[in-house]
Amino acid sequence: MILLAGSFDTKAAEFAHLRDVLVARGEQVLLVDVGTSGVPGLVADVTREAIARAGDVTLGDRDRADRAPVLAGMAEGLRRLALERADDLTGAVAVGGSGAVALAAPAFVALPLGMPKLLLTTMAEVAAQATSGSDVIVVPSPVDFAGLNGLTRLVLDRAAAMVSAAAAVPEPREGGRTVAVTMFGVTTTAATEAARVLASAGWEPVAFHANGAGGRTVERLVRDGRIAAVLDLTTTELADELLGGKATAGPDRLGAAARAGIPQVVSVGALDIANFGPPDTVPARLRSRTMSQHGPLDTLVRTNSEDGVRLGEILAEKLTAATGPTTVVLPEGGFSSLGAAGGAFADADADAALVQSLVTRLSENIRVVHAGVPLDTADFGRIAAQELLALLPPSEMDRHRHPHIA
Template sequence: MTTVLLLAALDTKGADAAFIQTRIREHGLNVTLVDTGVLGQPSLTATISRDQVAAAGGTTIADLVSAQDRGQAVAIMAKGAAIEVERLIREDGAVGVFGIGGGAGTSVAAAAMRNLPLGIPKVVLSTVASGDTSAYVGTSDIVMFPSIVDVAGVNRISAITYTRAADAFAGMVNGQKIEPTSAPTRPLIAASMFGVTTPAILHAQQLLENAGYEVVVFHATGVGGRAMESLIRQGLVDAVLDLTTTEVTDDIVGGILSAGPERLTAAAEAGVPQVVSVGATDMANFGPLDTVPPQHRERNLYQHNSENTLMRINPDEARQVGVSIAVRLNHATAPAIILLPSLGVSVMDAAGKGFDDPVARRALEDALAETLENPLVQIKKLNIHINDHSFAELAVTDLIGLLSSSTSTEMP
């Protein structure tokens, strides 16, 4: 039988877990029950005990109980659950993971699923599924299913949500047995886009698709960049058209759309060919106007809408962004090309527009060129704007050239 994993704290969620376990089994699936509880006695016998989970996390249940530190207990059980889930998938062939809980249970279950490969069914039935779930989901494909009522026993309301969540999960698992209508055969290109670089990316996407490539576009809003980096690390991407690196600016200046220090590192480390540019690096992103940090209130600001305020970075910040991009690409293990459009890097950064600043553009370009030391990375300065069709055409030509060289190098 196909095996799936069910994660629950069996001291407080035993009845709930038993109901869901029975429903999943009715779909012809074998359920391995993993106990993530700590304090009370489990009301249901687990396949993987809480002691095993705690041991995988580096301690014992007795030590967690004596410490009386809820935060530490959640962190340890989350770590142990992640290790056990990965082991059960690798060694026992489990093909899906279902978790239940309130805040703590959701945190443990999500941590156990978050780093699993794309496509493995992952469902968390949770009391917090209707709020901001970004901390739980991250860049994964976890499905958060609202419990509606607290996960505190089976009643006429919870029985409905439990049943439907279990049915949805079983459908995801059993659906894996059906072969796709057509398997993807085209090389996959990951591309980054922001509203102010849309013309460049859409034109490049059309050109690449016409040339026989499949293009997946990521919105450079922090989570988009992290998702792109994650898929590159999973080996799902053949090449990267990273024309919109605005998340690096937010990382440097303190904007709200940073993708963190890992941005621009996956392709470099994995040896994936890439064409990179500095799209939308002219701006840092903040929330509503009244949330802009006080030290920036007198800067060149543009209220994009009621929820988003853009700030034009100055030459000193631009230099820092240029250095940061170069430092990240100095680790590239495959050929890469950096395209620098000297007439502007966004819709806002163009002749006569509010963020037009040739001095800041030049500062970024010079700092990048001075810091770059990797002989595998080539810089091309182009006397055009990033959203000109000719820019996209040059970027596509360069990327296809890198892919062709990479393919010919791999030939015996």
């Protein structure tokens, strides 16, 4: 069943058309009215009054000059409804401008990862910001929605086709063998080799780009019980959180695995880097630092010894809170390809400050392995993967290879 959420007072014709197209494609549809003014022109399966009650808001307040509280309440009501009906849904679509984004984005972000969720909007930049870090599909509309015509029918038909086709693709059976592996361009060699070792042992490694959105996705999948273990080679998002970079995953990075008690192996990949946009976006306080222009839109800033001490404290605090088996694997000779000997970010003192700060604060139950090689090497990836395998139950592949394993 595909959820269609929108204002049925101003966009009744558009949603009726979407409904008809989806039904013609063999889909079941759940019509949800989140309008806050005017008379609905389309009969909803879930009325605006029901959404208002779910969001603890009074529609009588809709004529206020400041409509933000009403929109927030309706958005919360839609979010609660969507989560209640999530098991019945195969997709979701919303259509409109900034109001539609405000109403639908919280619900769409909350729905399960992998479920197709599409925002067809004239305010694509706003929608992209509102759904950042999620897998919500934002489709820019070149035309506004004020009735049906050739162009609006075209964009609506294509939106219906997109969500219907995506909903028809079955989700993979994960089987409890999924391992999250975090990586960055400057840790790719290690992550690739680690994934190869894990796959050869019968596990299913899934790589996540540690760019903020990737880290948030790891945290969510762990919370949802869809990740069996984490090989957190690349914790660079902590540096962005500390220095105000653009690749922060928020203050709860590494929190989900710690609370879930799943096995994790953690390292310091790319903690020598904080990520910013073009050079003029780098804060003035950091402009005297060593920097590298990764591309016209990406400026990398080297963390220093003071940052290293603080990052060691942060990482130790997060890992000490872990309720499951945890191992820390540490490199020698650089935290990334940029930080390796001869690299633009090579700084043995800053690296040593972070390592010292970390290891002196870790609890005794956390195993610490000094790999003796730079992080972005196949050897390091292999060592880290083997440490994680030591925390995991043997796979069926292992049992076939080694029949003596119980």
